[in-house]
Amino acid sequence: MASTESRIKVRRNGDVMQVEFVDRNILDESNIQMIRDEIAGIIDSAPNPKLIISFQGVEHLSSAALGALIAVNNQVRTRSGQLRLAHIDPQIYEVFMITRLNKLFSIHATADEAVKSLK
Template sequence: MKLGFQDRQDAKVVKVDADRIDAASAIQFKDQFRDIIAQADGRVIMDLSQVSFMDSSGLGAIVAVMKMLKGRKLELANLTPAVDKVMTLTRMNTVFVIHADLEIAFSTTSDTENSSDAA
């Protein structure tokens, strides 16, 4: 599992450079994410553009990361169709702020209420 990150405007953008978030990678994913967000104060946006598969363990890992933020929102961007389907079927699209892409994420504020502009 490889995660890349960059500071951009008021946010830390974390890019998941893997095609899967599943049971085999969930623990490593959470550990790496914890290290990255340790220095993050503002918004955290996860770019999922490379992720073509996510199982329930992967979804659980993303929820665990959200809980690590202790009250701050974890925003998601660039969902592939398969990941978007998982989010919709599990109704997690009502829990996370989901952006169609990073440009839209930065044109909105982090105060956006659990809305999805990825429709």
């Protein structure tokens, strides 16, 4: 359900920002837009953003959410930053494979592995 409350949790560890989702289902269009806007603000807050997006606990994801991730990826790239995805459930990873977005994104089993992969 759409809400005005934040749909993400953000942790900062040094220059690395880690985003987790509040909801198990990332389907609602207005929530997706809110998530997109919040992450855009996080990216804009750093000169060369290092961003980890963790999908821990996420059970459903729509194509609109994938579109938002692509926009995030483009924004990070524009700011010469780095984006990593982590903790993707096997069923959701299949969505990435079907859409071939597993080739576009840097995907890691855990957030720790994602952090280690940052340059």
